[in-house]
Amino acid sequence: MGTYGLLALTVLVFLVFSLVLPRTFPTLDNVSSVLSNQSIPALLALGATIPVTSGKFDLSLGYGLGLAHVTVMHLIVVEGWPWPTAALVVVAGGLVAGVVNGVVVEFARIDSFIATLGTGSIMYAVTGLLTDGSRIVPGPQGLPPGFTALYDARFLGLPVPAFYVLAVVVALWVVLERLPLGRHLYVIGSNPRAATLLGIPTHRSCVYAFAGSGLIVGIAGVLLAAQQQIGNPSVGLEYLLPAFVGALLGSTTVRPGRANALGTLVAVALLAVGLAGIGQLGAEFWATPLFNGCALLMAVGLAGWAARRRLRTRAAEDLRPSPRETV
Structure with missing residues (x-):
């Protein structure tokens, strides 16, 4: 249950809503809508997962999302750039912002909470500078169809954003579970001093x-x-909380106690x-932040419990006598 309990809970919740809403919930249209609407929160949660593996937190995610989407619109609509070039430049810009x-x-030795909150505020200022506080609206011809x-x-009958998420999950799984970088990040996250030694x-x-x-x-x-x-310019911050809920809650499943892509x-x-x-079910507008807030508290509590349980298990294994010592 510690490994697959969250997956079982997901299936159970789906079955419950399917019984309560049999005409609308267990349908292909609803599944497609969920996959499409949750693709961006899923990508941000996966992005948040990477620093979490090393014990760090990136609070600039929401600000960076807002800046990236405003920048690509500015380049296409205002500057007249071809959309592939604009998209590539924005993705490269996200990479540069992450390096910063x-x-x-790491080198200025500022806590990740404070550092990324500061860089996020700078990103928000740049967003306001690009938009002057107003929305960027395409002309009558609209945006390029591509x-x-x-x-x-x-x-294959499903929204293509779902396949973007799947591709990122596979890439992160390979990096974190099969490459030296992933092992290094896990060691750093569990014991930075030991990693240095x-x-x-x-x-x-x-x-x-x-x-x-x-x-x-x-x-x-x-x-x-x-x-x-x-x-x-005001979009982005509302995605921050769900991203960390997904990353922290994901560390309680598949690989309990460790942030991982599948979790x-x-x-x-x-x-x-x-x-x-x-x-x-017709919930009020405040139900979504209430749900996310409760889920975050549960995620932090369960993540801490899973980490402590893993440490206790490892300590018990270290104290267990080897077969040679028993003989």
């Missing part, structure tokens, strides 16, 4: 973690612009099913 976050945290298809297109390049690894987070934020920003089709995906699925269900 990592450098500030750009809006990034969000509206379908593949083992010769792990802690500063460089953490910069890579923030760079990966910024890269995913840039991708999410492009996708958000294709979804909303306007540049709204984050399961956590996001649970949140998406829950929000879709209460929305179809």
